[in-house]
Amino acid sequence: xxxxxxxxxxxxxxxxxxxxxxxxxxxxxxxxxxxxxxxxxxxxxxxxxxxxxxxxxxxxxxxxxxxxxxxxxxxxxxxxxxxxxxxxxxxxxxxxxxxxxxxxxxxxxxxxxxxxxxxxxxxxxxxxxxxxxxxxxxxxxxxxxxxxxxxxxxxxxxxxxxxxxxxxxxxxxxxxxxxxxxxxxxxxxxxxxxxxxxxxxxxxxxxxxxxxxxxxxxxxxxxxxxxxxxxxxxxxxxxxxxxxxxxx
Amino acid sequence: xxxxxxxxxxxxxxxxxxxxxxxxxxxxxxxxxxxxxxxxxxxxxxxxxxxxxxxxxxxxxxxxxxxxxxxxxxxxxxxxxxxxxxxxxxxxxxxxxxxxxxxxxxxxxxxxxxxxxxxxxxxxxxxxxxxxxxxxxxxxxxxxxxxxxxxxxxxxxxxxxxxxxxxxxxxxxxxxxxxxxxxxxxxxxxxxxxxxxxxxxxxxxxxxxxxxxxxxxxxxxxxxxxxxxxxxxxxxxxxxxxxxxxxxxxxxxxxxxxxxxxxxxxxxxxxxxxxxxxxxxxxxxxxxxxxxxxxxxxxxxxxxxxxxxxxxxxxxxxxxxxxxxxxxxxxxxxxxxxxxxxxxxxxxxxxxxxxxxxxxxxxxxxxxxxxxxxxxxxxxxxxxxxxxxxxxxxxxxxxxxxxxxxxxxx
Numbered sequence: 001x002x003x004x005x006x007x008x009x010x011x012x013x014x015x016x017x018x019x020x021x022x023x024x025x026x027x028x029x030x031x032x033x034x035x036x037x038x039x040x041x042x043x044x045x046x047x048x049x050x051x052x053x054x055x056x057x058x059x060x061x062x063x064x065x066x067x068x069x070x071x072x073x074x075x076x077x078x079x080x081x082x083x084x085x086x087x088x089x090x091x092x093x094x095x096x097x098x099x100x101x102x103x104x105x106x107x108x109x110x111x112x113x114x115x116x117x118x119x120x121x122x123x124x125x126x127x128x129x130x131x132x133x134x135x136x137x138x139x140x141x142x143x144x145x146x147x148x149x150x151x152x153x154x155x156x157x158x159x160x161x162x163x164x165x166x167x168x169x170x171x172x173x174x175x176x177x178x179x180x181x182x183x184x185x186x187x188x189x190x191x192x193x194x195x196x197x198x199x200x201x202x203x204x205x206x207x208x209x210x211x212x213x214x215x216x217x218x219x220x221x222x223x224x225x226x227x228x229x230x231x232x233x234x235x236x237x238x239x240x241x242x243x244x245x246x247x248x
Numbered sequence: 249x250x251x252x253x254x255x256x257x258x259x260x261x262x263x264x265x266x267x268x269x270x271x272x273x274x275x276x277x278x279x280x281x282x283x284x285x286x287x288x289x290x291x292x293x294x295x296x297x298x299x300x301x302x303x304x305x306x307x308x309x310x311x312x313x314x315x316x317x318x319x320x321x322x323x324x325x326x327x328x329x330x331x332x333x334x335x336x337x338x339x340x341x342x343x344x345x346x347x348x349x350x351x352x353x354x355x356x357x358x359x360x361x362x363x364x365x366x367x368x369x370x371x372x373x374x375x376x377x378x379x380x381x382x383x384x385x386x387x388x389x390x391x392x393x394x395x396x397x398x399x400x401x402x403x404x405x406x407x408x409x410x411x412x413x414x415x416x417x418x419x420x421x422x423x424x425x426x427x428x429x430x431x432x433x434x435x436x437x438x439x440x441x442x443x444x445x446x447x448x449x450x451x452x453x454x455x456x457x458x459x460x461x462x463x464x465x466x467x468x469x470x471x472x473x474x475x476x477x478x479x480x481x482x483x484x485x486x487x488x489x490x491x492x493x494x495x496x497x498x499x500x501x502x503x504x505x506x507x508x509x510x511x512x513x514x515x516x517x518x519x520x521x522x523x524x525x526x527x528x529x530x531x532x533x534x535x536x537x538x539x540x541x542x543x544x545x546x547x548x549x550x551x552x553x554x555x556x557x558x559x560x561x562x563x564x565x566x567x568x569x570x571x572x573x574x575x576x577x578x579x580x581x582x583x584x585x586x587x588x589x590x591x592x593x594x595x596x597x598x599x600x601x602x603x604x605x606x607x608x609x610x611x612x613x614x615x616x617x618x619x620x621x622x623x624x625x626x627x628x629x630x631x632x633x634x635x636x637x638x639x640x641x642x643x644x645x646x647x648x649x650x651x652x653x654x655x656x657x658x
Contacts, residue, residue, distance in 0.1 A: 081499055102484050105481065
């Protein structure tokens, strides 16, 4: 497989925790600009895969390349984030004691060292960027509210907004619609499709209705490796996928 | 921007008031001690000046702890070590100022060294005859120790109770080291019998008043610096690391560097507090490294309210005033009282005195709003809006001018 023109390239990746193989010879390739949905039953290794890509977990074996040439196994979380991989957690994680604006301010692309932050002043350009993101995530009227006061769905959006502020090349989005109402789910699908126009995106999701809405290529993981890959119709017609989901 | 925030209302106004009070005290207390006749009702006795000067040093130490504990969630149980190191650096300067006036009359070696048969001055005592050198060491030694300690601890991602335990171990290790006679710091007697500071007699009333004023001004400055740090983007980041460390990492921030900076600044502040403390109490010994001292600092901050800047200062002053009174009346029971106080604060005042004051004020405001609403005959739970709708129905076009915002509860 050629790494050229890929944004993310995983080949033969394995990792085990205390003898349990969470990821087992996993290979996955994402082209530049592609959006991919990843499905799979609990314990299939979806979150562990994200941990490996973002530098939280080191794989025991295999290759992990970003943008065709950067070996991600040699970098830590902060470096990988600076290279352009943004990650949304399964449980929405925002800075609850800060306002929405401050949350986005901390996420905005820019220098990440202490002294610039100490003497930082908000510039007009930054305010404009924050305005844009508030518009995209539909949080415009909540600018000065504490993140702790947001509803669950709004926190998910704020976290996606923080990813956008980071201006990454690749977004890893873990269960973005967990705990959302149907209307919110639809909004989120629209939001992600918007984002996918100029970013590469990986979405991990259980909600099949939502995955159908995204209308992208689907990869089904099972026991740490790829079980099936293709359109949602193809994957959901696959005997083995039906088997692992329904336990037949 | 900073000045705008400084004169703003709310929590920021509280900082401005605190700084103003400290500066006023720095001026008035020495004046009342030196310029007022001892028979006057306004006279402040010298022992009170010395005692409150000591409390102000403790308040500075509590403020230093607040920066790391309140704003970054690092519960340091070893801040007393930084305080003591700053104190020792100042003590070494004061020892060398004694010169040949010691009991043994040795012009170069301090008394304890003559007593322990030192032939010459250990290398690390060189330079301490100059005040500027001692002043640099007051900042550098605690800062460097905190930097090295923090570098390893935060890089290996030691957090929570494990970090607290190793900070405790650090201060205990230093306690044992400074107890040794061949360490060159006076062993368990420490450094004492000071004579002069910058050429002035440390026992003199005027010197004591000057030290008091220096402590108050330094504390005011530290309040300002802490407030400026906390209000900056870095300060927001500090709290973000406290609340969701992994989120900051995945945004590209190096959480360990964020913590390291705050920890180092805090240690330097603690060192300054120690340096101001030593000439006012006239002694520094390894007892200052006692782990229980560091824990006491945590109690002060908790009592006053952590993460509030003003709270730990109030906590340090109140608890120490209580301690002075209590150890006079019932000396054996002080530690029980302190422990009981910590338990009581944790149970009943989780946000400390300042936190309680804030929520009390918030409730009072809400009650007032409710009673005003009641007087005007509106259900406090559903304020204003129904009325607007009705008046809008009667006189269309009028409603937009008279739409009072519902009063927020807090």
